[in-house]
Amino acid sequence: MKCALVGIDGRVRHVERHATGAERGAPAVVATILDVADGLAGKAYADGLRPVACGVAVPGVIDEAAGVAVWSGNIGFRDVPLRDLVAARLGVPTALGHDVRVGALAEARLGAARSSRHVLFVAIGTGIAASHVVDGAAFAGAHGAAGEFGHILVRPGGPRCGCGRPGCLETVASAAAVGRRYTELTGNPADAAEVVARMRAGEAAAGQIWQEAVEALADGLVTAQSLLDVDTIVLGGGLARAGADLFDPLHAALRERMTFHREPRLVPAALGDEAGCLGAALIALDSLESS
Secondary structure (H helix, E strand, O other): OEEEEEOOOOEEEEEEEOOOOOHHHHHHHHHHHHHHHHHHHHHHHHOOOOOEEEEEEOOOOOOOOOEEEEEEOOOOOEEEEEEHHHHHHHHHOOEEHHHHHHHHHHHHHOOOOOOOOEEEEEEEEEOEEEEEEEEEOOOOOOOOOOOOOOEEEOOOOOOOOOOOOOOOOHHHHHHHHHHHHHHHOOOOOOHHHHHHHHOOOOOOHHHHHHHHHHHHHHHHHHHHHHHHHHEEEEEEEEHHHHOOOHHHHHHHHHHHOOOOOOOOOOOOOOOHHHHHHHHHHHHHHHHHHHH
């Protein structure tokens, strides 16, 4: 869990990290969230600050209007009224959001895409998820499940995804997939960063797997651009740390695939680990303005 006290000016005043402890089960995770939030509020008061709102962001399917964590495979949430639980514990207005969507909000309003009206934020890590932001508002979809970008079908008959279908984008282009595919091909365990390093050193197998990932990601992004017509795509997550090794070939692959669509600006995320905390603060402040 990444946690912070954030001023209304967007400045981070204090940062903490705590183990999620998902293996203990959803009730224990909820208890930890409440304890951590209470501790942060106490820290604020001790420093002469007054908390005015709380934002909480979690993965999975989120009903933001109702403040309910509907489902999360990683944590085990099932219909947890997290917003109301935190609000009752702290006594301040609370907003609940999706982890990727709040990161997208932060990048769109404060980070790499702050000059853009139409933004697609893509987080590439163990899986791949995305969020569409227009004029500083992230769209959750009719059922709170928008942005499952990693489950765009890009390679029919390809590797089987955890969702049960073969060929999803994240089976080829996620950081986890890059490492897994390299291990399968060579028999040598490696994570994505090691694959990139071996590609730079001229290893053919690493280069092949990296190129496959870039091509698949380009196919997914062109599909998204055809649907959304954004002016900026922000890439975040572990894979984006590859820098020019990702962005240069991805730029070229996108350009090859574009026909009549406008080519979006492609930029790395700027806020790093702070994006989630800043985004959670933004939805908290938004909830005050809308109340």
